[in-house]
Amino acid sequence: MTTTVESRTPAAAAASNRRRRDAGGIWVRAMAAVSVLLAWWLTSLAFTGVVPSPLVTLERLWHIVRYEAFVSSVAVTLGRVGAGMAITVLVAVIVGIAMGRNRIVELFLDTFVLIGRTIPGLVWALVAVMVVGLNNSAPVVAVFLTATPLVVLQIWEAAKAESRDLFDMAKVFEVGRAGRLRHILLPSLVPSIVAGTKLGLTLAWQVVVLAELFGLGSGVGYQIHENFSNFDIAGVLAWTLSFALIMAFIEYGVIGRVQARLVRWRPATELKS
Amino acid sequence: MATIQLDHLRKAYPTKSGSGALQVLDDFSLTVQDREFVCLLGPSGCGKSTTLDVLAGLTKPDAGTVTVGGSAGWSGLTCGYVFQRPRLLNWRTVRQNLEFALAGKGAPRKSWLGKTDEYLRLVGLADFADAYPLSLSGGMQQRVSLARALVIEPDVLLMDEPFSSLDELTARRLRVELLDIVSTQKTTVLFVTHNALEAAFLADRICVVSQRPAKVVEEFDVPVGRPRAPEDPALVAIQAQVLTMLEPDDASPGDPRERELAMP
Numbered sequence: 390m391t392t393t394v395e396s397r398t399p400a401a402a403a404a405s406n407r408r409r410r411d412a413g414g415i416w417v418r419a420m421a422a423v424s425v426l427l428a429w430w431l432t433s434l435a436f437t438g439v440v441p442s443p444l445v446t447l448e449r450l451w452h453i454v455r456y457e458a459f460v461s462s463v464a465v466t467l468g469r470v471g472a473g474m475a476i477t478v479l480v481a482v483i484v485g486i487a488m489g490r491n492r493i494v495e496l497f498l499d500t501f502v503l504i505g506r507t508i509p510g511l512v513w514a515l516v517a518v519m520v521v522g523l524n525n526s527a528p529v530v531a532v533f534l535t536a537t538p539l540v541v542l543q544i545w546e547a548a549k550a551e552s553r554d555l556f557d558m559a560k561v562f563e564v565g566r567a568g569r570l571r572h573i574l575l576p577s578l579v580p581s582i583v584a585g586t587k588l589g590l591t592l593a594w595q596v597v598v599l600a601e602l603f604g605l606g607s608g609v610g611y612q613i614h615e616n617f618s619n620f621d622i623a624g625v626l627a628w629t630l631s632f633a634l635i636m637a638f639i640e641y642g643v644i645g646r647v648q649a650r651l652v653r654w655r656p657a658t659e660l661k662s
Numbered sequence: 663m664a665t666i667q668l669d670h671l672r673k674a675y676p677t678k679s680g681s682g683a684l685q686v687l688d689d690f691s692l693t694v695q696d697r698e699f700v701c702l703l704g705p706s707g708c709g710k711s712t713t714l715d716v717l718a719g720l721t722k723p724d725a726g727t728v729t730v731g732g733s734a735g736w737s738g739l740t741c742g743y744v745f746q747r748p749r750l751l752n753w754r755t756v757r758q759n760l761e762f763a764l765a766g767k768g769a770p771r772k773s774w775l776g777k778t779d780e781y782l783r784l785v786g787l788a789d790f791a792d793a794y795p796l797s798l799s800g801g802m803q804q805r806v807s808l809a810r811a812l813v814i815e816p817d818v819l820l821m822d823e824p825f826s827s828l829d830e831l832t833a834r835r836l837r838v839e840l841l842d843i844v845s846t847q848k849t850t851v852l853f854v855t856h857n858a859l860e861a862a863f864l865a866d867r868i869c870v871v872s873q874r875p876a877k878v879v880e881e882f883d884v885p886v887g888r889p890r891a892p893e894d895p896a897l898v899a900i901q902a903q904v905l906t907m908l909e910p911d912d913a914s915p916g917d918p919r920e921r922e923l924a925m926p
Contacts, residue, residue: 557720558749561741562814564766572762576753654753654794 441623450627457612462628463635466608469525469597470590473532477593478586480533481540486574488541489548502545505538510592514599528600528608535596536589543585547578580655583648587640594636664731664739664817664850666694666717671726673712686712687723688875699844699851701861703904704871710854711746713876714820717852718743730818740767742811742849744824748803750795756782756806757791760813767814781809784839786832801828808836812843819844821853825860834892837864841888858904862897863890870907880907 426443433442441449453459487494488502510531517531555577559569601610609632616624671690674683686709694700702710715721717728718741731737742763750759760778769777782788785805795803804827811819825833841864844851855861861868868882882904886896 554745554747554749555751557715558743558745559762559766560720561718561743562763562766562810563740563768564762568762568766572751572754576751579753652753654796656796 439622441626446623446626446630449621449623450631453612453624453627453631459631462607462609462612463632466594466597466601466610466632467635469528469600469608470532470593473529473597474536474586474589474593476529477533477536477540477589478582481537481544481585481589482578482582484537485541485544486548486578488545489550495545495549498541502538502541505534506542508535510535510596511599514596514603518600518603518605523604523606527605528597531596531600532589532593536592539592540582540585540589543581543588544578547581548574579651580648583644583651587644587648590636590640590644594632598632663696665696665729666692666818666850666852667727667729668692668713668717669727669729671713671716671728672724673709673716673721674724685875687716687726688877690726690876690878692869692878694850694852697848697850699841699853699864699866701865701868702852702854702871703858703861703868703908704856704876705873705908706856708871708874709876710871711822714743714822714852714854718820739817740814742814742816742819744804744808744811744819744821746822746824746826748795748800748807750803750806750810752795755792755794756787756798759795759806760810763810763814769814777813778809781813784812784843785809785836801832804828805832805836808840815847816849819849819851819853821851823855824853826855826857833860837892838889840864841890845888858901858908859892859897862900862904863892868900868904870904882907 429440429443433440433445484498488498489495513534514528514531517527517534521527521530555573556569559573564572597608598610598613601608602614603610605611609628613625613628616622616628669691671687672685673687674685676682677684690709690713692700692702692713702713704710712721716723717730719728719736727734729735731739751762754762757778760781761774764774764777778791779788782791785808787802787805787809790798790802795806798806804824808824811821825836828836837860843849853861853864862884865884868884869878870880870882871877872879882900884897884900886894886900890897
């Protein structure tokens with residue numbers, strides 16, 4: 390009896406299997422998109438004159454991109470999301486580490502984090518606009534208040550789980566405090582920092598759009614509000630869907646790639662999380 | 663002169679329930695001469711690891727003193743420690759894990775590439791310098807941990823059952839390599855094991871440690887020249903002698919700890 394020799398390395402074989410599976414996945418995804426469009430189209434037939442068809446919405450989007458302030462509105466909103474998330478992540482890393490490593494800080498802050506997590510972003514957007522006023526800081530503050538508890542929670546738990554073993558090892562090899570922070574604590578937190586950022590981002594863009602809706606004079610939320618005032622449903626849908634697609638691209642395309650690079654030390658099977 | 667002296671160490675840990683205390687070390691004393699290779703041999707959980715941690719400065723003893731090289735503490739001597747589990751930085755490559763130790767010791771950066779190459783070759787991992795630890799098997803990870811301890815060329819090497827997770831063939835080869843390295847580098851070694859034959863093969867002196875609280879109850883010199891053959895009848899005889907010593911009269915015959923000790 391002869392045995393067939395597998396000439397490819399296991400890693401190459403796994404990669405090719407994954408490709409084959411993904412190729413099948415593309416068809417399933419395409420089918421999903423087609424069914425959504427179909428359902429949308431049927432709905433538009435049932436509510437003629439109220440719900441615009443996909444084609445009408447697409448035409449409206451084309452108009453927005455060509456003649457209305459599409460790029461500048463998206464840029465303004467993205468800028469607010471980015472600024473809010475930058476501050477959020479920075480604070481969350483510091484607070485999360487402090488809570489994970491120091492029992493007193495933990496006892497002091499854990500109630501705020503746990504309660505803060507349950508307060509809806511909608512409320513923070515309202516409060517921020519009322520307190521900070523109709524300016525660029527309001528959406529940033531709203532993002533910060535909404536997303537921070539969530540991101541802190543991720544980092545706090547990871548910082549807490551970090552075992553003594555590695556710190557003891559570093560001590561034996563005479564690695565100082567700075568080295569321990571840089572080579573042990575921070576890298577061990579990277580997966581949860583990225584996961585927290587992704588989670589926060591989903592909330593952040595919704596909160597920013599809400600704050601803009603509540604009266605800011607620029608951004609995607611403002612444009613949605615304008616179209617709402619004119620009862621232009623196609624306009625509302627066109628703005629919402631296009632921005633949602635951009636955010637999805639940032640989340641899965643850009644951050645997903647950054648994540649894969651930052652946690653490439655994990656075996657491939659764990660990469661998904 | 664890297665002479666190790668442990669004097670009258672005491673260490674108790676609070677028990678889980680919080681009511682009592684677990685006396686791990688009670689008046690534990692041990693001296694390891696400069697360049698000597700001493701094996702601490704005893705049942706699992708008897709306090710051998712605690713002894714190493716106290717010596718390395720990771721655990722504060724309740725009483726007693728640690729002296730390395732003549733004055734209290736480590737007086738500038740370097741320590742390499744191979745832990746029972748690898749304790750690697752999973753987010754750094756194998757080579758970077760070794761560099762972590764080199765940086766801590768303050769070795770000049772120019773020497774890093776040569777040194778890491780040399781010691782990775784020694785533990786048979788030359789081809790895995792750029793691999794991440796989690797992509798390696800447990801035995802390979804343990805060899806990285808061994809290379810990390812050796813690469814700083816320490817004055818004192820502490821080893822906590824470093825080969826117990828390896829397959830016997832690899833362990834055998836590494837034991838030979840280890841003896842080679844420590845004799846060229848004139849390292850003082852304190853090696854914890856529960857494997858009597860391993861102890862006989864490696865050590866200049868075997869210190870048999872009692873059940874908790876740990877105490878050296880018997881010492882055996884191993885007057886066999888190096889290089890040694892693992893099957894040398896003289897070593898096997900010493901192993902047998904050590905094993906009879908380990909059989910306490912009052913222990914139940916089926917105690918799994920004793921069977922562990924008899925492991926080749």
